[in-house]
Amino acid sequence: MKFAVSLSMERFSPEDSMTDARRQMLELARVADEGGFETLWTAEHHTIECTISPNPFTVLTWLAQHTERIRLGTATIVAPYWSPIRLAGEAAMCDHLTDGRLEFGIARGAYQYEFDRMAGGMPQQEGVAYMKELVPAVKELWKGDYAHEGHYWKFPLATSVPKPLQQPHPRIWVATRDPGSFDWAVGIGANILSTPLSAPASEVVVLGEKFRKAVADHPEHPRPRFMMQRRTCVYDRPEDWEVAVRHSVDYGRYFENLMQNIGTVKNGFPEGVPYETVANRGNYDPRAIRDNLMFGTPDEVIDKLQIYEEQGVDLYTLGLSFNLPFELQMRTLRLFIDEVMPHFAARERQNSRTNLALLNSGQTPSEHRTMSTAATGI
Structure with missing residues (x-):
C-alpha cells in the first residue's frame, strides 16, 4: 500500500489570511514530496472559503514548480461544470506544465450549495450522468479529431490542444461510493477514488x-488501482485525540450545511449548522469519530490501516484539510513519514x-499461500 495526501487552501474566518493559507499548503506539499508520498490531491470547489480551488489545474501547476517527484492529482474535477473541449485542453496543458505528473480525478460533485450556483440548481445526484458523457468525450479528444453528439454537449470536429504529455493519457480516477459508478468506472478502464x-x-x-465485484465483472480490463481517503491526524500521545475530534466535528457541521443546503453562507463562509439538524448524528459522537477516522498515535494508525490493506486499497490518502491547525497537519505528516510509512515499506520489502x-524455488506466491492455509487449517 502506498500513501498520498489531500490538501486544500482553507479559510474559516475573514480574519484568516489568504497569504497564510497559500503558504501553509505549499509547506505541507514540500514536506509530502520530500517524505516520499506518492500523490498530492486537491479538489475543485467554488464560492466557499473553506476549500479554495476554483481551478485545481492552476494549483497543481503552481505546486509542480516547488516539488520534484510527487504526482499531482485532481480529486476531483466536478463534471457538470466543464465542457469536454475545455477540460481536455486544460488537463493536457497541466500535464505538460507538471512534467507528466498529472493524475486526472473526476466526480459528479458533492455540495448542493455549489450546484445551485454553478449548475442552475440541478440536484447534485444528476451530475453522474454528465460525468459518464464527459469522460469518454475527453478521452477521444486526447486522441485526435472528434465530433460529439451527446445529450449534454454537441460540437463539430475538434481536438484537444495540446495533447497530454503522458500517453495515451494521464491516469483517470473516478470518485464514487455507489455500485453503479464503480461498475462504470472499471468498465472504462478507470481507477477508483472512494471514501x-x-x-x-x-x-x-x-x-x-x-x-x-466491479473488477470481477470486467475481466477485459487489468485490475485498476483503488484509493481510499479519510480525515487523518497522527499525534504523539493517545490522550491527544480530543483536539483532532473537536476539529472534525466542527468541520462536519460546515460539510452538512453545504451538502444538504440547510444553512447560510455569508461572503463565502458557511455557518456550522446545529447538531440537531444534521443527518446521521451518531457519526458525530466524539468517541465514534476517534475510532472511525484515521486518528491516533503512529502505532494506532498502523493498526487501523490494516483493514484498508486487507480490502485491496492500493493508495491510502491522508485527508488533512478539515480546519485542523497547521501545526497538527505538519506533525501528522512528520509522524506518518517517520513512523508509519517505514512500517509498510519494510513489510513490502520482506x-x-x-x-x-x-x-526461484519454482513455487508461486499463490501456491505458497494455499499450502500455508492448508497446513494451518486457517
Missing part, C-alpha cells in the same frame, strides 16, 4: 466488496524477498 466518510470501519469492507525466493 467511507465518517462511517465505521465496516464501511471500508463494503467499499472493498463493491470494488472487487514480501518482495519472499516472493522472489518462492519464484
Whole structure:
C-alpha cells in the first residue's frame, strides 16, 4: 500500500489570511514530496472559503514548480461544470506544465450549495450522468479529431490542444461510493477514488466488496488501482485525540450545511449548522469519530490501516484539510513519514524477498499461500 495526501487552501474566518493559507499548503506539499508520498490531491470547489480551488489545474501547476517527484492529482474535477473541449485542453496543458505528473480525478460533485450556483440548481445526484458523457468525450479528444453528439454537449470536429504529455493519457480516477459508478468506472478502464466518510470501519469492507465485484465483472480490463481517503491526524500521545475530534466535528457541521443546503453562507463562509439538524448524528459522537477516522498515535494508525490493506486499497490518502491547525497537519505528516510509512515499506520489502525466493524455488506466491492455509487449517 502506498500513501498520498489531500490538501486544500482553507479559510474559516475573514480574519484568516489568504497569504497564510497559500503558504501553509505549499509547506505541507514540500514536506509530502520530500517524505516520499506518492500523490498530492486537491479538489475543485467554488464560492466557499473553506476549500479554495476554483481551478485545481492552476494549483497543481503552481505546486509542480516547488516539488520534484510527487504526482499531482485532481480529486476531483466536478463534471457538470466543464465542457469536454475545455477540460481536455486544460488537463493536457497541466500535464505538460507538471512534467507528466498529472493524475486526472473526476466526480459528479458533492455540495448542493455549489450546484445551485454553478449548475442552475440541478440536484447534485444528476451530475453522474454528465460525468459518464464527459469522460469518454475527453478521452477521444486526447486522441485526435472528434465530433460529439451527446445529450449534454454537441460540437463539430475538434481536438484537444495540446495533447497530454503522458500517453495515451494521464491516469483517470473516478470518485464514487455507489455500485453503479464503480461498475462504470472499471468498465472504462478507470481507477477508483472512494471514501467511507465518517462511517465505521465496516464501511471500508463494503467499499472493498463493491470494488472487487466491479473488477470481477470486467475481466477485459487489468485490475485498476483503488484509493481510499479519510480525515487523518497522527499525534504523539493517545490522550491527544480530543483536539483532532473537536476539529472534525466542527468541520462536519460546515460539510452538512453545504451538502444538504440547510444553512447560510455569508461572503463565502458557511455557518456550522446545529447538531440537531444534521443527518446521521451518531457519526458525530466524539468517541465514534476517534475510532472511525484515521486518528491516533503512529502505532494506532498502523493498526487501523490494516483493514484498508486487507480490502485491496492500493493508495491510502491522508485527508488533512478539515480546519485542523497547521501545526497538527505538519506533525501528522512528520509522524506518518517517520513512523508509519517505514512500517509498510519494510513489510513490502520482506514480501518482495519472499516472493522472489518462492519464484526461484519454482513455487508461486499463490501456491505458497494455499499450502500455508492448508497446513494451518486457517
